[in-house]
Amino acid sequence: MSDVDVFIRLLPFQLIESGARVFIRRGARRIAFEGDGIADTIAKLQEMATDNFVSRRDLLAPFAPVHHDRIVEFLRHLAKNRLVNVRNSGGVGPEEPVPSETQEDVFFWQFGMTGNEIRQVTDFRIAIVGLNQLGLGLRDRLSEFGNWATTLVDDIPLRNHAIVEAAEELKQFCVKSQRAEEAEEIVQSCTLVVACAEFGGIGLLKPWNALAFRQGKPFLPVLIEDATIRLGPLVIPEQTACLACLDVRHNSHLREKVHDHRLIEALLPQGQAFVGAHPAVTAIAGNLAAFEILRFSANLSPRRVGKLIEMNLMGSSMIASRVLKAPRCPVCSPLRHASKVNLEKTSLNPERWAQVEAMGGRNGAD
């Protein structure tokens, strides 16, 4: 800010007077200033240079020379806090219109990003596995939050049969994953895999965890079980714990009840007509998952990679806990070669699909 060719624009902020002090507020940022006539000075600068670029000389002209150093110091302070834009000579002229800001722009400004940058970092493909209310809701939220291209994947154990019966055409917009090669292709073609189970059942998501791991793709499981939402862990292959690690740890807590628990879980898709669900829970789960995906894409801190987020609506609680790698995890442990996961046999076997289908939806055949 040393010469006449420097053009300055103040970002919109709120000016709050409190006695001899004034506060500048933008988003979550609040900065206090003191001094005689400081409120009038800032108000004048705002009037001149909010929403348009003004040369430094023009900006100082209305003030007595004795105050210039103080004003320049004030502008430097704003610049340190990213509350001014500065353009030098040779750049774009000051007459270029400044795009108007939305509340979302101000939100991302707090993290040092612009809406345009958010669009750039969300420019990749996400596979949303699960033709159910949760998967559909998540797809809608993602289309609002960023620039991702989404592919909705119909995985029969995760399918909500009631909504497919009500709107058969939904299936036309989905990619099927009934054969192992189809599932492999889906995962290969995307950057992130999100699997959604709205009737509970961590086991239903495990095949996708294993497949994403094998192909080195980040994976996010989203689960609704009664009034509890479980999001994560967001799995980064070879870096964080995976969903199977969480499962191994759960099993060690369940002790002798493992068998009963897993049996109930395996039969969840067939019992979906008996599951209680509330649209508020599904909507919150979709929003929560979409926001986590945004945080991951834009690297907004603090990152919750490798953490399990559990939200209980009836208990009014939300807890984030780190999931540790399980030494004997069948998917991500270095010892896994001894018990390699075989998707073809464990989950994508046509016989299993036929079995699930026959016991599941009232329509029977796919």
Ligand SMILES: [Zn+2]
């Ligand atoms: Zn693991």
